[in-house]
Each structure stands twice: as structure tokens, then as C-alpha cells.
Amino acid sequence: EVQLVESGGNLVQPGGSLRLSCAASGFTFSSSRMNWVRQAPGKGLEWVSYISGGSSTKYYADSVKGRFTISRDNAKNSLYLQMNSLRAEDTAIYYCTTEASWGQGTLVTVSS
Amino acid sequence: DIQMTQSPSSLSASVGDRVTITCRASQGISNYLAWFQQKPGKAPKSLIYDASSLQSGVPSKFSGSGSGTDFTLTISSLQPEDFATYYCQQYNSYPLTFGQGTKLEIK
Numbered sequence: 001e002v003q004l005v006e007s008g009g010n011l012v013q014p015g016g017s018l019r020l021s022c023a024a025s026g027f028t029f030s031s032s033r034m035n036w037v038r039q040a041p042g043k044g045l046e047w048v049s050y051i052s053g054g055s056s057t058k059y060y061a062d063s064v065k066g067r068f069t070i071s072r073d074n075a076k077n078s079l080y081l082q083m084n085s086l087r088a089e090d091t092a093i094y095y096c097t098t099e100a101s102w103g104q105g106t107l108v109t110v111s112s
Numbered sequence: 113d114i115q116m117t118q119s120p121s122s123l124s125a126s127v128g129d130r131v132t133i134t135c136r137a138s139q140g141i142s143n144y145l146a147w148f149q150q151k152p153g154k155a156p157k158s159l160i161y162d163a164s165s166l167q168s169g170v171p172s173k174f175s176g177s178g179s180g181t182d183f184t185l186t187i188s189s190l191q192p193e194d195f196a197t198y199y200c201q202q203y204n205s206y207p208l209t210f211g212q213g214t215k216l217e218i219k
Contacts, residue, residue: 044210044211044212044213045148045201045210047206047207047208047209050206050208059206059207061207062207095155099158099161099203100161101158102155102156103155104155105155
């Protein structure tokens with residue numbers, strides 16, 4: 001069974017940093033393309049970032065480019081999202097996703 | 113960026129009804145379209161990929177069709193557990209983009 005478990009969400013002040021993690025199991029993580037998708041409170045879904053299985057290709061939404069960095073550790077079956085210079089508009093539930101599965105999400109709140 | 117437009121934004125239906133949700137892409141995306149179901153307080157769940165292929169374990173009451181720019185999700189014989197918000201998503205090119213969602217409510 002595919003499992004994706006996000007962690008690292010928290011309350012952080014504007015301008016602060018946070019690192020999200022996603023622990024994956026039940027599938028061949030090293031060959032799987034992975035994405036982060038977020039959902040602001042009461043809003044729709046917004047794609048954030050993509051990383052290929054071998055980390056050679058990465059993409060970012062314009063809204064986070066230059067502030068967020070996606071990475072992975074295939075030896076640990078883990079996906080990461082380093083978030084810097086956080087803004088109030090980054091407040092959302094962040095989901096780790098494969099092409100068919102989603103984690104339960106982790107809440108990031110940016111507020112003073 | 114490819115814009116995805118869903119209609120309607122909300123829909124009221126009764127148990128046993130058949131409903132159709134439409135998703136339109138701002139440019140052709142072949143069949144690179146997925147549909148997701150989201151219930152309140154839960155993560156989205158993948159229903160359909162490649163416009164018409166059912167994910168494993170998804171009941172056949174859900175069906176998708178379309179290619180190019182126009183797509184539909186049809187849900188037959190609505191049951192109480194089907195009332196949720198539905199999103200389409202294109203994966204023809206990055207950035208991935210979602211429709212704004214269709215909230216399916218009980219009449």
C-alpha cells in the first residue's frame with residue numbers, strides 16, 4: 001500500500017523558514033516523480049513544485065520560485081521542501097503527491 | 113500556463129441522480145487530464161487519469177471522457193458518499209494546473 005506522510009508544518013513568522021518532509025513507502029520511490037501541492041484555507045488546489053526520480057529535473061510555481069527548494073533522498077525514501085522568505089499567502093496545507101496518491105498534508109501557517 | 117475552467121462551480125443533485133462536470137483547457141492537452149475527489153478535511157483522492165482511465169479501486173460509477181480541450185466527469189447513481197468537491201488537473205505541461213473545483217451538494 002502506498003503511504004505518504006508529511007511532517008514539518010508549523011506556525012512561522014513572515015520572512016521565516018520551514019522545511020517540510022514526506023516519508024514514502026509502498027512503492028519504488030527512487031523512480032517516482034514527485035510533486036508538492038498546496039491548498040490555502042477554503043481555497044482550491046495549487047501545484048507548488050516537481051522533482052524527477054533522479055533529481056535531475058525540478059520545476060517551481062512562479063509564486064514560490066527563488067524562495068522554495070525541492071529535494072529528495074532516495075536512500076531514505078524521503079521528499080523535502082525547503083521554504084524560505086515565507087509570506088502570509090504561503091499559508092496552506094501542503095501535500096506530497098505521486099501521480100496517483102496523496103499524503104494527508106501538513107499545515108503551514110505564516111503569521112506574526 | 114494552461115488554464116483549466118470547470119463548470120459548474122457548484123451543483124445540487126439528489127441521491128440516485130447522474131451528474132456531469134465539465135472541464136475545459138485553454139489549449140490542447142491531448143488526454144493528459146486527471147480528476148480528483150476531495151471531502152471536507154481530507155486529502156484529495158485520485159479518481160481518473162489519462163482522461164478516461166479509472167484508478168485502481170475506484171468504482172465504475174465514475175467515468176471520464178474527452179480529449180484536446182474539452183473533458184467531462186460523469187458520476188452515475190449518486191450516493192451520499194459521492195457528495196464532495198471535484199477537481200480536474202492537466203499534466204500535459206508544467207506548471208501543473210487545476211480547475212477551480214466543483215462542489216457537489218445534496219439537494
